[in-house]
Each structure stands twice: as structure tokens, then as C-alpha cells.
Amino acid sequence: MSSAHSTPSPHPFKSTGGLNKWSERGLTTIFASCAYLIILCALFIFFDIGRKGLPTFFKSEAPFINTEFFTENPQTLVTFHDADGKEYAMSSKNFDTWTKANPQIQVVNEHRLNYSAGGILNPLAGTALLVILCMTIALFIGVAAAVYLSEYCGQGRLMSAIRLSILNLAGVPSIVFALFGWGVFCYMAPILVSEVSDRSLLSFKVSSESYLSFEGWGTSLISGAFTLAIMVLPVIITACEESLRAVPKGFREASFALGSTKWQTIRKAVLPYALPGIMTASILGITRVAGETAPIMLTAAATDKNNLPWEGLDGTWSFFGQSVQALPFHIYTLAKLPDDPLSKPMQNGATLAFLLLVMGFAMLSIILRNRVRKKLKW
Structure with missing residues (x-):
């Protein structure tokens, strides 16, 4: 028999005293301090780069821009x-x-x-081409892989192992991807040639005048772009898969109820609403690949180049098969010079220009993402 005056259960969310209140304030202060410290460090770095690099952008006489x-x-x-x-x-x-x-x-x-x-015209153009070509390749392959993992495959052990491998690849150092790209794309990738090189691993006769030879693309724009794309794929696949899974299942069910096929459902009811997340993945990819030096140095970079990438071409392959200058490698080359005050303006100016270029690509992606978000309401 229960007692008539049973003790009421304590309120689970009721404050138990001043100690918890002070602990809450202390934790809030610690978390806020860490966040503001990171912001202050970033602002200090940007301010220091801008303070040293802006004098290279301008000059004292008209038109005042260098x-x-x-x-x-x-x-x-x-x-x-x-x-x-x-x-x-x-x-x-x-x-x-x-x-x-x-x-x-x-x-x-x-x-x-x-x-x-x-100046930095050639490295600037080479960096822009590498980023654009790399992101084109990475987004196409990454979105396709994310669609398969999210919409087609199941949840078995094999798929779990694949997802874990993708996450592990995101933490691999860039020099490992650089060596992979140097060995595969520069020396093993297939290419159509009229005469097979001695370093060819395997070749097939395609026509009377051409062969498909596995001898690589050499140090070239396309080798660097594919290497950077492979390096950024784990980040893009993970971000795109999460954005696809965030689309409500009701959208898919409504599409199936109207008689749509699997691909029609993905194309019309899933991908458009996952597009902001895909744009976020592109931002993460740009900030990752634009600043890499090792992959560019081994697979794409030229130390000195007189012509711009689109000058003096005699075919499509001559554009993709040429080596290019790039700002990260150019800054690295300048940093190896003897410590001379006369080389500092070029070093500081190139660093600031590179920072502004990366910020420009990121801002463009953010603007496109925000415009897409305004059109989608769900």
C-alpha cells in the first residue's frame, strides 16, 4: 500500500544552486574565448599579409595602381x-x-x-585554370559517387567500409597524393600518340597512324588538375552525400507516387534541393586545392614560362598537355631565394594576390549558393 504523502520526484531541469550557475558561466567564457581567439588570429594573419602586400599593388604616381x-x-x-x-x-x-x-x-x-x-600574370592564370579544371572534374565525379552512395547502394558492410575509406582518404597528406599523381598521371595514363615512347608500359594500335600508349601525360595542366581532383574527392563526396541525405524522404515518396523512375526522382526531386550543399562542397574543395604546393610542384608546375597558357597553341591537347606556372609554387620559389629586401615586395604581393584569388573563388561559390537557396523553399 503506497503512502498518502509520497515524496514528489525532483524536477530534472531545475537549478540546484549557485555552483552550477557559475560553472555554466565559466564554460561559456572558455568557449567564447576559444572562438574569439581563432577569429583574432585569422584577422591578424590577414592584416599582416595585407599590410605587407598592398604597397606592391600601388605606387606613388598616377595611375597609382601597379x-x-x-x-x-x-x-x-x-x-x-x-x-x-x-x-x-x-x-x-x-x-x-x-x-x-x-x-x-x-x-x-x-x-x-x-x-x-x-608581375604575376602567368602564375595567376595558371592557378585559375588549375582550380577551374580540378573542380569541374571533382564535382562531376564526386556528385556521381555521392548520388550512388546515398540513393542506390544499401547499408551493408561493404558500403560501410567504402565510406570509412573515403573518410580516411580525407586525412592523407597532400604529398602522398602528389606522388600518386606523379606516378599515375605523369607516367602511366593512356594517351593517343603517333609514335610509342620507350617508357610506355603498354600500347595498342588504334589506327594506321596512331597508338593508345600508357606512357602518361607528363608534367601538364591536366595531370595537375586530376591529381588535385583526386585529393579533394573525399571532402566533396562526404559533403554531397550529407546534403543528399538531408532532403526529406517525402519528396522521394511523392515523386514515386506520381510514377517517376528512380533517376527522374533524383534529378527532379532530390538534386535541386541538395544543390546548396553541393555548392558548400565546392567551397570546401576550392579552399583545399587552391593552396596546395606539393601536387602542383610534381605534376603541373613550370618554374619559368614566357607564354600564357592560351598562347601559341597548335591543338586542344597542347592546351591541356602544357605545364603551367602557379601562384603557390611561385611563392615557394620566391621563399627559397636569399633573404634580400629587394625580393620582399614580390613575395608579399604574390601572397596577397593568392589570398585574394582564393577568397574570390570562395565568395563566388557562396553567392551562387545563396541565390540557389533563395529559390528553394521546403
Whole structure:
């Protein structure tokens, strides 16, 4: 028999005293401090890069913008003195012109610094092409793989192992992907040739004048793009799969009820509503691949290149099969130069331009994602 005056059960969410309140405030302060510390560190880095790099973007006389920095290729910086001890510093191109115009002036103490004059037009164009081509390949393959994992395959042990492998690949260092791309795409990928190279692993005769030879694409734009795409695929697949799973199942059921096929349901009722998440995956991919140096250095980069990637072409393959300059590798090359104050403006300017380029790609993806989100209401 139960007692008439039973003890009421305590309220599970009722405050038990001032100690819990102070603990809550302390944890809030710790969490907020960590968040603001990260923000302050990022702002300090951006401010420091901007403070050092902006003087390279501008100059004291009209038009006040250093157009040569954005419209010329990297050149050698030549420093020297004349017989009176006056010091000069100019690019190698201007130095040749100056010496021809002033043959009577004696050049003394000539000193050269590679890539410390001119501009960054070629590395800027090469980086943009690598990012665009890489993201085109990675998004196509990544979205297709995410659709299969989310909509077609089951939940068995094999699929769980595949998902775990994808997550593990996201943590592999970039130098491993660089070596993989260097070995596979530069030396083993298939290519149509008129004459088989000695390094070919295998070849097949396609026609009377061409062979399909597994001898690689060499150090080229397409090798670098595929290497970067393989490196960023785990991030894109994971983000796209999560966005596909976030679409309510009712959308699929309503589509099936109207007689749609599996692919029609995915194309009309799933992919459009997962598009903002796919755009988020592209942002994550851009921020990952744009700053990589090792894959570009081994598979795509050229230290010096006179022509822009679209100049002097004699066919489609000559565009994709050429090596390109890239800003990450260009900055790395500048960082290896002797510590000379005359090379600092080019280093700081290239770093700021690279930061702005990555931010520009990310902002473009964010704007497109927000525009898509405004059109979708569910």
C-alpha cells in the first residue's frame, strides 16, 4: 500500500544552486574565448599579409595602381651601380633596353635576383585554370559517387567500409597524393600518340597512324588538375552525400507516387534541393586545392614560362598537355631565394594576390549558393 504523502520526484531541469550557475558561466567564457581567439588570429594573419602586400599593388604616381604587377610575367631583378656610385634596380627586360640606350654608362656590381621583378600574370592564370579544371572534374565525379552512395547502394558492410575509406582518404597528406599523381598521371595514363615512347608500359594500335600508349601525360595542366581532383574527392563526396541525405524522404515518396523512375526522382526531386550543399562542397574543395604546393610542384608546375597558357597553341591537347606556372609554387620559389629586401615586395604581393584569388573563388561559390537557396523553399 503506497503512502498518502509520497515524496514528489525532483524536477530534472531545475537549478540546484549557485555552483552550477557559475560553472555554466565559466564554460561559456572558455568557449567564447576559444572562438574569439581563432577569429583574432585569422584577422591578424590577414592584416599582416595585407599590410605587407598592398604597397606592391600601388605606387606613388598616377595611375597609382601597379598595373605591371598584374599584366607582366615574372622576371629577374637586376641591381647595379654606375661609375658615380648611383644605384639602379630594374627588371631584366628594362635592363636590356636601358643598356642599349646608355652604352656610355659603366655597369658596376651587377647582381641578379630571379623572379623578383615583373608581375604575376602567368602564375595567376595558371592557378585559375588549375582550380577551374580540378573542380569541374571533382564535382562531376564526386556528385556521381555521392548520388550512388546515398540513393542506390544499401547499408551493408561493404558500403560501410567504402565510406570509412573515403573518410580516411580525407586525412592523407597532400604529398602522398602528389606522388600518386606523379606516378599515375605523369607516367602511366593512356594517351593517343603517333609514335610509342620507350617508357610506355603498354600500347595498342588504334589506327594506321596512331597508338593508345600508357606512357602518361607528363608534367601538364591536366595531370595537375586530376591529381588535385583526386585529393579533394573525399571532402566533396562526404559533403554531397550529407546534403543528399538531408532532403526529406517525402519528396522521394511523392515523386514515386506520381510514377517517376528512380533517376527522374533524383534529378527532379532530390538534386535541386541538395544543390546548396553541393555548392558548400565546392567551397570546401576550392579552399583545399587552391593552396596546395606539393601536387602542383610534381605534376603541373613550370618554374619559368614566357607564354600564357592560351598562347601559341597548335591543338586542344597542347592546351591541356602544357605545364603551367602557379601562384603557390611561385611563392615557394620566391621563399627559397636569399633573404634580400629587394625580393620582399614580390613575395608579399604574390601572397596577397593568392589570398585574394582564393577568397574570390570562395565568395563566388557562396553567392551562387545563396541565390540557389533563395529559390528553394521546403
